[in-house]
Amino acid sequence: MSGPAIIYQQELARSEGLLSGLNRRFARLGFARLAVFVGIIALAAVAVANRGGAAVPLNGALVAGFVGLIGWHERVARRRERAERSVAYYQCGLARLEDRWLEGGDPGDRFRDDAHLYATDLEVFGQGSLFHYISVARSETGASMLASWLLQPADAATIGARHDAVRELAQDLALRHDLAVAASAARGALDSTALRAWLAAPPAGFPPGVRPATALLAVANVATTGAALAGWIPGFVVLGSYLVSLAVVRFQSVRTNPVLHSVERPARELRVLAALLSRVADHPFASGRLRHLAGAWSGASSAVAEIRRLERLVDLLDARRNQLFMPVAALTLFGTQLAVAIERWRARVGTKAVGWLEAVGELEALSSFATLAFEHPADAFPEVVADGAFVETTGMAHPLLPSDRAVPNDFNLGGSRRLVMVSGSNMSGKSTFLKAIGANVVLALAGAPTRSTRFRVGQVALGASLVLRESLLEGRSRFYAEVLRLKAIVTRAETGGPVLFLLDEMLSGTNSHDRAIGARGILEGLVARGAVGIVTTHDLALTEIAKSMKAAALNCHLEDELIDGQLHFDYRIKPGVVERSNALELMKSIGLTSALDS
Missing domain, CATH: 3.40.50.300 (P-loop containing nucleotide triphosphate hydrolases)
Structure with missing residues (x-):
């Protein structure tokens, strides 16, 4: 058995052991949640029967414990999902070494071009193709980058730079594993075409004064509502504030609605990008090409922070749909303010995000070549x-x-x-x-x-x-x-x-x-x-x-x-x-x- 196969089998055994332990822990926590929930119901019945008493504080403690168990259970679930992806990664590696790679992977059919001077004749794409064999890219960006390299020969200087990067990555199984595991959390999520289109789309065209105006109207609505309820001002003042707010919302809806409807898919794609950037942030690359790529996400922690900001805005968008929150959303012009904030994020980050996307895609393409070099150490670099x-x-x-x-x-x-x-x-x-x-x-x-x-x-x-x-x-x-x-x-x-x-x-x-x-x-x-x-x-x-x-x-x-x-x-x-x-x-x-x- 060759060196790469031994390494894969050792890592697979370790990942399977970790997964087995997490499965047991996940099951135990599930039973614990069920038991605590039953206890909460039982104590609630006791409290009702006894009109309070000691059951009330005890039930409060159980509720707090139940909330804690939910968080613990979710953390274990995330670790278990990562372990499952890790097991799949090493299984795929062994499948390639044992010539079972046709069972899975990405054939790259979408890149086929029968008019190309060699792609179809040399079986570059399709089932059992060169791309199918080589690609370990988990994002569409990385797959597209790899496909373009196979279709468009590079110059000698570029090839030399790629060789240095591939040799470095071939020695770093941990990094290649982590990149694959992070991206495979949402296979195909990094759809470069859709994400680029969203990042590069023309501005929604909100007038410069919309942001301060909506903020002031939100404050006015809350203040006048509170004052009217306290009897300090007449109701027509509140009505006037509401009518002005409604007019602004209606007038801006032609801009607000498209922004809010178009952001969710890009946000999911950027979430995967953030996971990849988190892994490579501050990684000490040695080769010139990898250091150049690192420059695209220099300060990757700030890149991740920017993406997290957008995620929080999208989370607020989800909260806006909650029926209990709808009155507050209407009172504060929440949708309009959210759309303006999303547009400001896109204007500030859009160009940089395209660079992050390109850099991560190239890293995945290089990782595909590095995996080939790792699994076949006798293969010559040309x-x-x-x-x-x-x-x-x-x-x-x-x-x-x-x-x-x-x-x-x-x-x-x-x-x-x-x-x-x-x-x-x-x-x-x-x-x-x-x-x-x-x-x-x-x-x-x-x-x-x-x-x-x-x-x-x-x-x-x-x-x-x-x-x-x-x-x-x-x-x-x-x-x-x-x-x-x-x-x-x-x-x-x-x-x-x-x-x-x-x-x-x-x-x-x-x-x-x-x-x-x-x-x-x-x-x-x-x-x-x-x-x-x-x-x-x-x-x-x-x-x-x-x-x-x-x-x-x-x-x-x-x-x-x-x-x-x-x-x-x-x-x-x-x-x-x-x-x-x-x-x-x-x-x-x-x-x-x-x-x-x-």
Whole structure:
């Protein structure tokens, strides 16, 4: 059992022990509350029967004890919920290490973009995807940040800064655990889109004098009501104060009502943000990027205090709905004063809160990479070079494959070698090899460790054509979809920096003659524009393209071996063109022998 698994199991056992103890305490306190409540009822009956007596003060003591038990019970309930989230955190970690991660997690389907040059082809999002495997973000902000990193390669300097941050966080399991536990208290609560919209919405437009006017009217209403009840002033004075207040409330309701109706969801989201900020406040980060993020919430205690102020305003909004409080609320123009206070908070804190949100989202994205580094300590942090189009790797495998099934390969592309043509028989692993290269390049250019012992890559733009589909509604065949993707990759090579292209079974939807001519023209054009790439094929005619390009291209292959009538694959890439096919053997293996022999 590996080091990370041992650590997770130890922490899981500790968390389960804590949870078990809290469950027992929670149950005992529940019984104690019930017993005290029954005692209160019984003593109340005794007091009524005896018209008071010693039962009254004793019952008062029981009531006080009952109130105390309620608070104690709630505190234990919160600790129990945290322990449950802690248990879930370590269980998820073990599930990833034991290749059971498909059972839960976030597939990130909402980030899918079929028009993206590699996201769908390399399975970046969706069930069983790269995002599904990596993401431990509990907030939508963190998930969105991670998704953007996987879709938009960073520059070499940014990647280096992320590496330092990831290495630091990988060594701090306690911090990563606490961030996940704090945010998972309200999964998905930090909806960055909704919260940003609320923070950046135009001001409600309360006139400058509304705040002092409502405060003065509230004082006037209370004072005149009290004076009238005491008989000091006539009733029409009170009525006049009420009518003025009613006019102000009615006139401002067009501003007040939207403010009060729109604040509750953002307040819930900000409550989760406060929990995260509370954990990182004053944390002694060492890496430059993490210190930079800490600057966004510098004085995080004040950031938390600001959010707590808004929470108190929302709590008052809840009190306003209480029927017993409604007369007081009407008397004091409570709703209008509350809306003005919320708007003042938004004007004062809105811009800063967006910064807090961004910083915490980046911290969660970095924590996802750090978790990957912690759980796979042998994975290499890549070297990303600002100039050039190349990939050099040793011991590379696909990060989504279980370790007992992933076959590592060494591979070099770049320099004078601009194209590698990979031929091979069916099921020999050509597509998986392309996806392994692509997935590791995506990780490398996002700032994550790669599933390899060494990985060096230029700062390339990635383009892939592996899983294109036809569209009946758009009247588009698979071949035409591939042609459009190839056009997009060529355009990227013409207009941008160096391109790495990954093409699976290139132009397989047309006849061999057109395929050979089209493939040659496209590949020679890409290479002429500074691109490098890998192409897989069953069609051995395409291997002639690599031969004709001499030192600029290389033929490699993946093959199978027929042993005792069974096909065996080693998934190792080898130089040269494949020398045998297995299509007939595969067809015969599923009972098509008679059809083939006829």
